[in-house]
């Protein structure tokens with residue numbers, strides 16, 4: 001829903017003081033003295049504009065009076081000096097304002113950007129599946145982009161406002177008729193600018209979903225990671241066609257709005273021109289009819305020019321601030337929503353050793369899905385045991401591991417760690433005890449060392465890192481890299497290296513082993529490994545199993561021989577369980593799947 005659809009024009013204009021307050025308070029948290037400097041500059045500029053106009057009026061009298069040119073200039077000299085000093089002060093204030101803005105903007109952008117990234121990282125994982133979450137995040141990104149210009153806009157707006165008030169004040173003293181005429185001359189431009197900003201925002205809003213998908217497509221199409229797949233499957237043309245179509249759709253919406261913006265621009269320009277002609281006409285009439293002295297009329301010309309320039313700036317920057325306010329509102333709404341979705345589970349705390357994890361009649365349904373992915377699972381895991389979870393695709397194996405680790409909370413039923421309900425336990429204390437090799441694991445563009453230690457404090461000792469590398473048979477491969485553990489694993493970066501798929505998977509396993517977690521979960525941990533690597537990993541799992549709870553999710557049923565207990569999942573339920581030898585002879589799904597895997 002577009003929030004602008006319900007907002008009145010006055011409400012929209014009322015946003016400006018609010019957004020100014022917001023920008024100032026955000027900036028104050030970044031650099032207090034720079035903000036004070038920034039606020040002082042418009043005051044100096046305003047005072048300088050006042051001095052400039054008063055001095056101009058004073059200089060005009062002798063200049064337009066009688067006597068020789070030298071005499072007239074001599075008499076006007078002090079006033080002309082004052083004009084020079086005022087102009088100089090305006091420049092200095094402008095330079096100082098730019099300096100202050102440059103001290104604030106980079107850090108403000110970083111703070112806002114980091115706040116957004118942190119908010120997304122900290123939400124409950126289930127939030128990602130909520131409809132529209134990604135689109136709202138995309139809309140919020142625009143707020144971060146606006147922080148690049150919003151301090152400058154705010155500073156220019158305030159500075160122009162003060163200059164305008166001063167010049168307008170001087171103008172009303174010269175003749176009360178001038179100001180209302182001038183305001184009328186600029187008002188249409190103001191209305192036009194705000195209406196145009198509104199149209200721009202409407203287009204932005206309509207394009208959010210397409211832009212979001214286009215951004216993802218761009219990354220997936222251009223990242224070297226998927227380059228082989230794109231080329232060898234002749235995907236390029238279709239991907240480019242799709243990318244282009246998304247861009248075209250966005251362009252069409254923008255183009256469709258162009259006649260509206262043209263009408264706004266023409267209408268406001270016409271009205272502004274009529275009132276501007278009236279202003280200059282009024283000034284000429286006042287001077288010609290002797291209602292205003294020539295010297296004052298000359299000053300009025302300067303005052304009209306100053307007011308006009310300042311008013312235009314007020315309008316341009318006011319419209320920019322109004323625009324900013326829309327995006328900041330989106331950003332704040334997303335941050336508030338993300339804050340609401342951050343885990344609020346309770347203060348219970350899990351500590352090692354984890355003796356028992358018990359699931360009681362656990363049910364979990366993904367948002368927007370009709371059927372539960374997990375439907376009444378009860379299970380007990382004890383320290384020292386290896387549990388294997390098997391079943392066909394989509395039967396709920398990975399979802400079950402997410403419920404066991406508390407990444408998702410059960411909709412119904414209970415998951416207890418050492419008797420503590422995960423719904424009431426601080427998740428950070430739970431995840432300190434877990435090590436997970438997910439089915440789709442990240443290939444972090446970090447050095448080898450960080451790829452192993454990520455998520456765990458590094459003790460400035462490579463011994464345990466090499467142990468974890470050894471455990472997955474990667475020592476030789478790492479030693480062969482250009483800088484060993486210091487090699488950056490990002491092919492795209494100069495000096496970076498790339499691993500093979502199986503080597504990446506070994507590294508993901510070494511990361512989980514380095515953590516020495518009380519709960520070790522391996523979801524298809526060896527799907528890309530050669531038999532030697534696979535054998536080594538499963539030997540290792542057996543060797544360290546006594547001190548922890550181990551869960552292995554696998555489609556290679558031979559691997560479940562190492563398990564103390566096997567559960568077979570079907571449509572979110574456990575339909576069979578037991579040891580390998582029992583299940584092989586039970587004539588159930590396990591036996592069927594095993595037979596199929598051997599039937600070649």
Ligand SMILES: Nc1ncnc2c1ncn2[C@@H]1O[C@H](COP(=O)(O)OP(=O)(O)OP(=O)(O)O)[C@@H](O)[C@H]1O
Pocket residue numbers: 129366367369373391392393394395396397398399400439
């Ligand atoms: N993030 C998600 N959002 C919505 N539905 C999901 C999500 N992840 C999984 N599902 C659905 O939940 C069900 C169980 O998925 P899950 O990934 O747990 O299956 P799995 O047994 O691990 O499958 P596989 O063997 O293919 O890895 C599936 O129907 C799937 O479509």
